[in-house]
Amino acid sequence: MKAAQFSRFGGPEVLEIVDLPDPHAGPGQVRVAVRAAGVNASDWKKRQGLMDQELPQTMGYEVAGIVDELGEGVTKVDIGDRVFGFSTEGPAQAELAVLSFYAPIPASLDFAAAAALPVAVETAARALDQLGVRNGNTLLVNGASGSIGRAAVSFAVARGARAIGTCGAANHEVVRSCGGEPVTYGDGMVQRVRALAPDGVDLALDVAGNGVLPDLIDLAGGPEHVVTIADFAGAEQYGVRFSRGDAGRALYTLDQIGDLIESGGFSVPVGATFPLTDIAEAHRAGETGQVGGKLVLLVGGSR
Secondary structure, eight states: EEEEEEOOOOOGEEEEEEEEEOOOOOOOEEEEEEEEEEEOOHHHHOOOTTOOOOEEEEEOOEEEEEEEOOTTTSSSHHHHHTTEEEEOOSSBSSSSSEEEEEEOOTOOHHHHEEEEEHHHHHHHHHHHHHHHHOOOOOOEEESOOOOOHHHHHHHHHTTTOOOEEEEGGGHHHHHHHTTTTTEOOOOHHHHHHHHHOOOOSSSEEEHHHHOOHHHHHHTTTTTGGEEESSHHHHHHHTOOOOGOOOOOOOOOOOOOOHHHHHHHHHOOOOOEEEEEEGGGHHHHHHHHHHOSSEEEEESSOOO
């Protein structure tokens, strides 16, 4: 199969498309003919040598495709089904991928939109679980208009919580569409939040990592009521929990997200798509931050 790989660390130019042996599904797994694969910041961090040090490396873990091989014991999907999920034991940015965690693609989504889901929904749900968000809480989401922020607002509202979300003025309607109450970033943010919640909030989630942890701690009444997914240094400095997947992933969200999407309660915008062969261009677009929405690699058709 064809797959994206790099054999030395560096810029996007080190990426290449290589031939690798076809993977096969093990017990409980499915293999898919990949139609779309998500691109994340971790991809270029790996390529730059800021994470794993092994060489060569393949990349990606968000996949949407068509099941073409079933592992032993798989009963909830069949050959030919459209599924999305995580490729944890091999590349996702490839023609074939083996999924250990997967679910049917919601009927309203194409492959690109489905490939944009796994990281956003798992990360958001995990952070809400770690915060203990439940019915009756007021949650502040800092950075509510991006993929993870939208998911956090939508999930909090679905749990019966009130969600206040910080974002740029141009994205207020995005937050409202997820059931949240928007507040503009920047100077005066604390006062604007208190105008909506005079006694502060119960809990706060930092998705943006833009240096406002002290404000979130103030609004939520202490660092124990705040989780960040984006500010590791700030978490250490202020005693805030940094959300990590190694503490337990919220993989149940793959099965649950379909109902929320089909009801109109959640979506992840795809900002740009690239053929697998143009993966270097996808990395350049991601690193510049000039594309709003998720970056997705296409392999074959988009539906």
